[in-house]
Amino acid sequence: MTTQTPAISVRSLSKCYGALTALADFNLEVARGSIFGLLGPNGAGKTTLIRILTTLMRQDAGEVLIEGLDPRTHGREIRCLIGVVPQENSLDRYISARENLELHARLHGMAVGRYRRRIDELLELMGLAGRQHDMPDTFSGGMQRRLVVARALLHEPRLLFLDEPTTGLDPQSRRAVWEYIKSIAGRMTIFLTTHYLDEAEQLCGRIAIMDHGRLIDQGSSQELKDKLSGGTIYQIDFADNVDAYAALLQGMACVKGVEIVEHSVCVELVSWECLAEVVTILNGAPVKRISLKERTLEDVFISLTGTGVRE
Ligand SMILES: Nc1ncnc2c1ncn2[C@@H]1O[C@H](COP(=O)(O)OP(=O)(O)OP(=O)(O)O)[C@@H](O)[C@H]1O
Numbered sequence: 001m002t003t004q005t006p007a008i009s010v011r012s013l014s015k016c017y018g019a020l021t022a023l024a025d026f027n028l029e030v031a032r033g034s035i036f037g038l039l040g041p042n043g044a045g046k047t048t049l050i051r052i053l054t055t056l057m058r059q060d061a062g063e064v065l066i067e068g069l070d071p072r073t074h075g076r077e078i079r080c081l082i083g084v085v086p087q088e089n090s091l092d093r094y095i096s097a098r099e100n101l102e103l104h105a106r107l108h109g110m111a112v113g114r115y116r117r118r119i120d121e122l123l124e125l126m127g128l129a130g131r132q133h134d135m136p137d138t139f140s141g142g143m144q145r146r147l148v149v150a151r152a153l154l155h156e157p158r159l160l161f162l163d164e165p166t167t168g169l170d171p172q173s174r175r176a177v178w179e180y181i182k183s184i185a186g187r188m189t190i191f192l193t194t195h196y197l198d199e200a201e202q203l204c205g206r207i208a209i210m211d212h213g214r215l216i217d218q219g220s221s222q223e224l225k226d227k228l229s230g231g232t233i234y235q236i237d238f239a240d241n242v243d244a245y246a247a248l249l250q251g252m253a254c255v256k257g258v259e260i261v262e263h264s265v266c267v268e269l270v271s272w273e274c275l276a277e278v279v280t281i282l283n284g285a286p287v288k289r290i291s292l293k294e295r296t297l298e299d300v301f302i303s304l305t306g307t308g309v310r311e
């Protein structure tokens with residue numbers, strides 16, 4: 001295995017649940033040491049993909065390699081290399097938080113001296129040291145999530161799979177998880193799914209967007225935004241007469257579209273060069289502010305996956 005071997009390589013992967021196609025001809029490559037984000041609406045197939053990548057499920061067709069190893073034949077080796085935060089917390093409810101971590105460490109063959117220290121560090125990091133002897137059932141949802149994240153990191157995996165790691169976490173805990181992920185980036189490959197687009201933008205060097213079991217697009221957050229078609233959008237805030245000025249702007253040749261939002265007009269221009277014309281026509285108008293509306297990752301997501309809510 002060379003340093004060029006990707007951490008994850010997926011080729012023509014497909015998986016059906018009965019008549020339902022969860023993954024179809026799915027292709028993906030994740031470079032070692034990168035933080036890769038997988039986005040997609042509910043039911044897109046993200047968890048199904050993670051289950052196959054983490055040896056919990058077999059594909060119907062196609063190839064998967066984790067650090068060059070095939071999960072169908074090298075499940076045991078792969079399970080030593082990876083840490084997993086599943087979408088649903090899967091803690092043992094009859095033993096304490098600390099015992100949950102100790103059990104995981106022993107299953108991974110860690111020496112007592114090493115895992116004691118590491119458990120102390122992680123409990124501290126996740127703000128759970130004071131509750132370590134309590135049962136997970138007595139924890140809040142966010143505390144249970146933090147315990148599951150700690151468990152996934154315990155054996156210092158080379159590859160970390162996080163299926164919606166920060167769902168249910170408060171802003172402080174979310175930031176703590178982000179900071180930790182950033183601090184280990186480079187030493188570990190991190191593959192995460194999230195519905196928080198700011199999270200993907202903050203953390204992920206590359207982002208893939210999928211829907212209906214298929215990969216739609218991938219790239220850095222900026223590359224994905226740059227691909228969005230459409231002109232430059234400015235928001236113009238008026239002190240009054242917003243309807244009249246919206247109509248005036250609507251009539252201009254360089255204006256592609258106009259939308260009124262309370263006392264503001266969002267105006268889409270053919271290009272930024274037209275802004276001078278707009279400023280000229282608004283000479284004397286009660287303009288309070290003109291601001292450029294940057295495209296967001298959410299704009300990309302909605303444009304690629306639509307606005308419809310999934311069943
Ligand atoms: N065990 C299963 N049996 C039957 N169908 C399933 C099973 N697991 C998932 N599915 C279906 O497969 C599709 C993909 O589900 P999956 O859980 O992979 O989506 P997801 O992208 O993780 O969604 P979410 O964002 O809601 O977690 C969905 O239509 C789901 O109903």
Ligand SMILES: [Mg+2]
Nearest residue numbers: 046047048087
């Ligand atoms: Mg899921």
